[in-house]
Amino acid sequence: MSICDNYKTVEEKVQKACAKAGRDRSEVTLIAVSKTKPVSMIEELLPLGVRDFGENKVQELTAKEEVLPKDIRWHMIGHLQRNKVKYIVHKACMIHSVDSLRLAQEISKEALKHEVQVPILIEVNVAGEESKFGISPSETENLIREAAKLPNIHVEGLMTIAPYVDDPEENRTVFRNLRNLSVDIRGKNIDNVNMNVLSMGMTGDYEVAIEEGATHVRVGTGIFGERNYTLS
Numbered sequence: 001m002s003i004c005d006n007y008k009t010v011e012e013k014v015q016k017a018c019a020k021a022g023r024d025r026s027e028v029t030l031i032a033v034s035k036t037k038p039v040s041m042i043e044e045l046l047p048l049g050v051r052d053f054g055e056n057k058v059q060e061l062t063a064k065e066e067v068l069p070k071d072i073r074w075h076m077i078g079h080l081q082r083n084k085v086k087y088i089v090h091k092a093c094m095i096h097s098v099d100s101l102r103l104a105q106e107i108s109k110e111a112l113k114h115e116v117q118v119p120i121l122i123e124v125n126v127a128g129e130e131s132k133f134g135i136s137p138s139e140t141e142n143l144i145r146e147a148a149k150l151p152n153i154h155v156e157g158l159m160t161i162a163p164y165v166d167d168p169e170e171n172r173t174v175f176r177n178l179r180n181l182s183v184d185i186r187g188k189n190i191d192n193v194n195m196n197v198l199s200m201g202m203t204g205d206y207e208v209a210i211e212e213g214a215t216h217v218r219v220g221t222g223i224f225g226e227r228n229y230t231l232s
């Protein structure tokens with residue numbers, strides 16, 4: 001199967017999941033997660049009109065951004081170190097992985113310098129896995145209240161990385177909990193905070209995530225194939 005065929009298969013499943021959930025296809029953004037994959041593979045998808053790509057490393061995002069068309073929307077989905085924020089605030093369309101006030105402050109500071117407005121998501125560790133980044137659900141509202149006061153950044157919603165499971169149904173509660181948290185926080189009507197984005201669901205579980213309200217799904221392996229970290 002070619003990358004384009006893979007993409008079309010995923011797109012069909014996204015459409016089916018939307019239909020099943022009674023949602024409009026336009027409510028869900030399919031992000032093609034191109035981390036570790038070469039520019040040539042990204043280029044294969046451009047004729048299909050695909051423009052949302054996800055990367056988890058600053059250096060890789062900026063290197064690809066430099067050589068690819070400027071209308072691509074680059075989503076920063078990986079753990080972000082504060083000293084690298086300056087390289088991507090003006091390159092990423094959204095930073096999905098904000099999990100501390102210090103990181104939000106740094107993004108705000110650099111966004112001011114570059115005179116850009118940066119949409120951010122708060123990464124929540126819903127399942128409480130020790131190995132994961134992300135803030136705990138109980139600390140989320142507080143972080144959002146503090147981040148909302150900072151200039152040039154805007155909290156647009158929440159993101160989570162669900163556990164690796166064999167049966168995607170096992171993650172339904174994780175997605176539902178993230179959605180409930182987002183509804184709770186939206187009800188607080190915090191200034192400068194939108195709770196319109198729910199970034200959740202990956203290759204193994206994006207259909208369940210869509211049924212539970214995902215607005216952004218991040219699919220890597222299902223589109224580009226397995227990643228080989230030893231060769232990259």
Ligand SMILES: *Cc1c(COP(=O)(O)O)cnc(C)c1O
Nearest residue numbers: 033056077202203218219220221
């Ligand atoms: C790698 C990655 C993905 C994509 O994972 P797949 O299982 O390959 O679809 C999604 N989100 C984040 C944050 C990632 O790092």
